Structures are given as C-alpha cells and as structure tokens.
Amino acid sequence: MNRTAMRASQKDFENAMNQVKLLKKDPGNEVKLKLYALYKQATEGPCNMPKPGVFDLINKAKWDAWNTLGSLPKETARQNYVDLASSLSSSLESSSQVEPGTDRKSTGYETLMVTSEDGITKITLNRPAKKNAINVEMYHEIMRALKAASKDDSSITVLTGNGDYYSSGNDLTNFTDIPPGGVEEKAKNSAILLREFVGCFIDFPKPLIAMVNGPAVGISVTILGLFDAVYASDRATFHTPFSHLGQSPEGCSSYTFLKIMGPAKATEMLVFGKKLTAGEACAQGLVTEVFPDSTFQKEVWTRLKAFAKLPPNAMRISKEVIRNREKEKLHAVNAEECSVLQERWLSDECMNAVVNFLSRKSKL
Numbered sequence: 210m211n212r213t214a215m216r217a218s219q220k221d222f223e224n225a226m227n228q229v230k231l232l233k234k235d236p237g238n239e240v241k242l243k244l245y246a247l248y249k250q251a252t253e254g255p256c257n258m259p260k261p262g263v264f265d266l267i268n269k270a271k272w273d274a275w276n277t278l279g280s281l282p283k284e285t286a287r288q289n290y291v292d293l294a295s296s297l298s299s300s301l302e303s304s305s306q307v308e309p310g311t312d313r314k315s316t317g318y319e320t321l322m323v324t325s326e327d328g329i330t331k332i333t334l335n336r337p338a339k340k341n342a343i344n345v346e347m348y349h350e351i352m353r354a355l356k357a358a359s360k361d362d363s364s365i366t367v368l369t370g371n372g373d374y375y376s377s378g379n380d381l382t383n384f385t386d387i388p389p390g391g392v393e394e395k396a397k398n399s400a401i402l403l404r405e406f407v408g409c410f411i412d413f414p415k416p417l418i419a420m421v422n423g424p425a426v427g428i429s430v431t432i433l434g435l436f437d438a439v440y441a442s443d444r445a446t447f448h449t450p451f452s453h454l455g456q457s458p459e460g461c462s463s464y465t466f467l468k469i470m471g472p473a474k475a476t477e478m479l480v481f482g483k484k485l486t487a488g489e490a491c492a493q494g495l496v497t498e499v500f501p502d503s504t505f506q507k508e509v510w511t512r513l514k515a516f517a518k519l520p521p522n523a524m525r526i527s528k529e530v531i532r533n534r535e536k537e538k539l540h541a542v543n544a545e546e547c548s549v550l551q552e553r554w555l556s557d558e559c560m561n562a563v564v565n566f567l568s569r570k571s572k573l
C-alpha cells in the first residue's frame with residue numbers, strides 16, 4: 210500500500226491511543242516521548258509551549274521531542290502515531306510470547322519470581338540491577354501474585370528480594386511517564402494504584418511473612434507494618450526518607466508505625482527519615498527477628514517450613530481474629546495517605562527531589 214496516500218481517521222487515532230494504554234510491556238522512555246510528541250503535534254500542531262528550564266529535565270525532554278517535529282502537518286503526525294502504536298503492539302505482544310517450559314512462561318511474571326513448594330508461596334522481587342525498585346509493572350504483578358497466593362493451596366506466603374537489596378522502594382522513573390492529561394492525571398493514577406496496592410496487603414487472608422534480605426527503602430518498609438512476621442538479615446536496613454523526597458508516609462505507616470514503635474520513634478523514621486539497622490528495627494518491634502546474613506536463608510526457611518505444616522485453616526482464622534477489627538481503620542488510613550500524597554507529588558519539593566535523583570545529583 211502507498212503509505213503517503215494513507216490517512217488515519219480520528220477513530221483510528223483513538224483506537225491507537227487505547228492500544229497504547231493496553232500495552233502489557235513498557236515500551237521505554239524514548240518511545241513514550243515519541244508517542245507524546247506525535248500526540249501533541251496531531252492534536253495541537255507545532256510545539257507552542259515555552260521552553261522549560263534546564264533543570265526541569267522531564268518537561269525539557271518532552272518539549273524537545275515535540276519541538277523536533279517542527280511543522281509536521283497534524284494529519285501526518287496522527288498517521289505516524291497510529292503506525293507507531295500498531296508496530297508497538299505487534300512487536301511487544303510477540304516478544305512476550307515465550308517458549309513453553311521456560312521460567313517466564315511457567316510464572317507469567319516479568320518483574321517477579323513466584324514459586325510454590327512445601328506449602329509456601331514465595332514471591333521474589335526480581336529487578337536486582339535496579340535494587341528491586343518497584344515500577345508500575347511490578348506493582349501490578351505483586352497484586353496479581355498476592356491474589357493468586359490467597360487462593361492457591363499453600364498455607365503461608367513469603368515476600369523477599371533477589372540480589373543485594375530487598376527493595377529500593379518506588380521506582381522513581383515512574384514519575385517520568387506522564388500521560389496526555391499531564392502531571393495531575395499522573396498523580397491521580399498513582400494514588401489509585403497505590404491505594405489498590407496497599408489494600409491487597411491489608412486484605413491478604415493468609416500468614417504473610419517478609420524475608421528482608423538486604424536494605425529496604427520507602428514503600429517496601431512501610432508495608433512491613435501490614436505483614437504477620439518480618440525476618441531480617443543483619444545486612445538489612447530500614448529507611449523511609451519521605452521528607453527528603455518531598456513526600457509523606459504511605460502503606461498505612463502513619464498508623465501502624467505509631468502503634469508498633471510509639472510516636473517518638475515513628476516520627477524519627479517517617480518525618481526525619483532516620484535509617485534503622487536491622488537490630489534497631491527489631492528493638493522497635495518492626496522486625497520479628499534478625500539473623501546473621503551467612504545463615505539467614507537456612508535458618509528462616511527451616512522455620513517457615515515448620516510453620517507451613519500447621520493446620521492452614523487454623524492459621525487463617527487466627528489471623529482473621531487478630532487483624533479483622535483493624536481492617537476498616539486501615540482502609541481509611543490508606544485512603545487518606547493516598548489523597549495527601551496525590552497533592553505532594555505535584556509539589557516543587559517532590560518534583561525537585563525526583564529530578565535530582567534522575568539527573569544523578571542525589572542518592573539517599
């Protein structure tokens with residue numbers, strides 16, 4: 210077909226936008242910038258935004274991508290958007306089809322390893338090169354894995370990390386993927402995602418145990434207050450640097466941490482970002498027990514295998530008795546924390562912290 214003769218209709222364009230929303234795999238920042246630029250060119254014409262400041266990295270990248278399209282006609286931009294979306298959905302869909310019998314096929318997860326054995330479902334955060342930072346795909350996969358574990362025939366569920374970190378918390382590049390509705394829409398979508406994610410931990414019906422194999426940051430720490438037991442290697446640290454990041458507590462920690470360690474110690478962690486060693490976290494009640502790193506895996510698995518032999522219904526009902534009267538309160542706290550964060554994510558304090566990390570000017 211002669212491509213220059215093709216003209217994508219408004220309907221084709223809308224279908225292509227839906228196709229992009231439904232992609233199962235992240236196409237990467239470069240492609241997302243192209244899509245953004247073509248969308249803006251197709252709907253508004255040539256770039257009409259003032260050039261953002263040099264430190265406003267995210268908006269600067271978007272401005273550059275749009276501005277590069279010069280005076281490309283709206284119709285051509287619309288056609289190019291449709292072509293790009295269609296090539297993405299075929300290439301990303303086919304690359305997600307793997308040979309039968311491979312690990313990926315057997316687990317169906319991109320960012321996790323999930324195994325079930327000896328009555329224990331083990332969910333391993335598996336982005337070691339990124340210190341197991343939780344990207345949007347991982348949030349969804351953890352929720353999917355928890356829902357599956359709540360229904361499988363295992364008695365207990367374990368969450369741990371692959372590599373030297375347990376998790377470095379929220380993947381800060383999540384903030385760079387801005388939808389057409391802008392940063393407000395991004396903040397709203399993130400608050401919805403976070404609320405659903407934390408809700409899965411509040412409602413998880415079986416004993417849920419964290420094996421904290423190394424440093425833990427941000428949301429990977431706060432949700433520990435919703436686990437039934439937390440075993441830590443003596444290499445682990447616990448760090449919630451929300452003020453440093455212009456953010457505020459989540460994971461119900463504004464409630465659970467106060468109950469667990471009292472307001473003074475909770476404030477040191479949640480407001481002043483004090484990093485705790487595993488020993489300190491244990492002394493304050495956030496961690497159940499600390500093990501030397503050299504024997505951590507062996508000692509904890511021996512214990513977990515013994516737990517998994519206990520009658521599963523008794524364990525489930527005991528958890529219900531212990532936790533159920535708190536559930537309503539926890540959901541209310543979760544909702545409130547998410548709504549405060551939705552505002553925080555739009556603040557200069559938060560945006561500057563993210564830009565500083567992404568431009569490699571800061572680390573925790």
Ligand SMILES: CCCCC/C=C/C(=O)SCCNC(=O)CCNC(=O)[C@H](O)C(C)(C)COP(=O)(O)OP(=O)(O)OC[C@H]1O[C@@H](n2cnc3c(N)ncnc32)[C@H](O)[C@@H]1OP(=O)(O)O
Pocket residue numbers: 338339340342343377378379380381382383399400402403426427428429450454456459566571572573
């Ligand atoms: C949508 C729901 C939102 C829920 C709200 C959640 C809030 C939080 O979780 S707040 C906490 C956010 N986390 C951080 O601020 C941690 C940022 N990371 C760091 O400060 C450091 O990376 C480190 C201290 C965790 C580790 O430092 P280091 O040992 O020097 O290792 P690298 O920095 O070289 O990291 C290797 C590699 O991994 C990338 N990475 C690590 N953490 C994150 C992260 N949280 N987000 C995105 N990327 C992360 C890092 O950029 C390196 O990548 P490459 O340069 O590509 O190798």
